[in-house]
Amino acid sequence: MDDNFIKAEEDRLQDVCRIADIYARSRLEKASEFAEEVKQLEEERLKSQSSLEKDRLTREIRQRAPLDPSRFNPAFEYPDAPYLAGLVIKDDDAKIGRRHYLFGKQGLADVRTQAQVVIDWRDARISRLYYEWEEGEEYEEDINGKERTGVIQKKISYGIRQRELLSIRTGREFIEKRNGSWKPEDGENISITRKEESGDHRLTDIISLISPEQFSLITREHEGCFYLTGGAGSGKTTVALHRLSYLLYNYPDRFRPQRCLVVMFNRSLRDYIAQTSKDLLTDRMPVETFHSWADKALKAMGIKVNFSSREGQGLSYIKKSASFFQALCAHIEQQPFPGDYLQDLGMFLKNRSLLQQHLKKSRRLDELVREGENILTGTRKALSFDDAGILLYLAGQRNKESCIPGVLGWYDHVLVDEAQDLSLTELKALSMASSSSRSMTVCADRKQKILDFVDSGGFDAFQLDLKKNNLLSGELSVSYRSTAQIMKLASQVSGYNPGRIAHEGPEPKFHSFPDEQSALQSLRRGMENIVRSEPGGLFAVICRYKKEALTVIKALQGIPGARLQTQEPSFKPGILVTNVHQVKGLEFSGVIIWNPHQKAYPDTPAGRNLLYVALTRAGKKLAVYYYQPLATLLLPH
């Protein structure tokens, strides 16, 4: 990229920032003029002695309310990074000719000329030129009812922070500004690089990076349920969030933020997407885990109940099975509603013959029946977390055609991430919470099913059921997170073809030690070095068990930024020591897999999935530290 091009882009940014400032000033001026006018009318009304005059002024004030300029001129929320992408075209229509479009998270117009300076990326009429065509291609698009042809001269992805241009990526080149001067960079994992630069390792939006495949899924016209799948790091979560953002923008009457629901796998994942969901979906949209949503929904139905993780231990695999759901349906069909939801649950669990019929050989029937009896006699003070979905489904079915805020027939859209780890009953309860059009996005990857007590048949049954309800499926085929070298190992473990991979990187490293002590000492040295040499990175030491994580964190004590995920779930640079069940959906600059021995990751579907999830959390680097015989899954075949 030559200096003139860079200078022109730096000047462009300053111009647009000025336009954003003028817009903000003009918006304030208009708002204060309006407030002043209303204030004067109110004062006049106060002073007036005549009731007729008072009425006239009241009417006038009321008539003005819809003219409040703040209703038409929303605040421009991104004055410090007003756009993210640029497109230079040469249109065959001489009146259009060469144009440089800018795309951002929000549109911005110049108040002096009324010209649109930044186009909202969700305005697909124009943005599809950016997302669907490559640099150098000749385009042919129907834009605003007109057939337009021309050439895509440049596609630009901008890195802007605090009004400073920090990186420019075009189809062929990538340059970054470091210590005040521009240098060419290799095209390594751009999401992770951005996180390292900003010091915030939560999920980012990918507005300037969305691929044609992703754009077509984001903008696909469809009513009903949209099933989104793809390998680890292919962008399922990201695409689902961008799709919902697109729906909100283009169909505001059909998709209202406060009437949409995002359900994430656990609290870590909910925190991980918090900022991006706020940016893309507004902070009015509830983002919950299944249990936080279920808890609120039960309260909204007036069901007073406490949950405890000590209750119902060992029964999860029964309660989350597809056959248990069938038993529940049979109960609803056969038994009239007793008038109280808890009693209903108690009666269901106590019905030994019904359970026997559906669960057949279950050895724990006695425990279920006892649970039912205790609920009915009121001696059971708390329910297990597994009961939340059951109770909600039961309550939903007993109020089938109703619309209950936050519970039943209520949501314009429900987005469920990591759906492969929810039970059939839970998925059904969520589906019932959506309005009659059943508008949902369900993201899932069977290779990442890590809760072995959740029956995978449940997800199959849910999908089958959705097919009757206008199901559309989309599959993402490119892995953006882990490098080809890491994905090769992950594919050896999972047995699945990784497909196309966006980045290359160093080979994963294996470090063998004679005992735990020497492994811990070496890990400490390694981690001290890495936080010194890569201060912006977030590195995870992924253990199989929580107990191991406690041992590891003890050995890393004193290293700045080293923390246990359960105690300090932050996404700031440093080292996160965690167990594998906590890292689903997350990503790190580098990952250390701690002592993956055979018993920790056996060659079973559950073992393979767990190890696959752990390996594919790594963006750039992967290392394995072990002092016991390595799991055979990791041995070269």
Ligand SMILES: Nc1ncnc2c1ncn2[C@@H]1O[C@H](COP(=O)(O)OP(=O)(O)OP(=O)(O)O)[C@@H](O)[C@H]1O
């Ligand atoms: N088109 C793209 N260009 C560059 N980076 C992308 C693109 N799409 C997604 N990414 C990045 O890839 C990473 C993985 O995205 P995301 O977490 O949405 O994938 P996922 O399929 O949900 O992963 P997993 O199933 O492993 O949780 C994120 O850092 C995201 O920003």
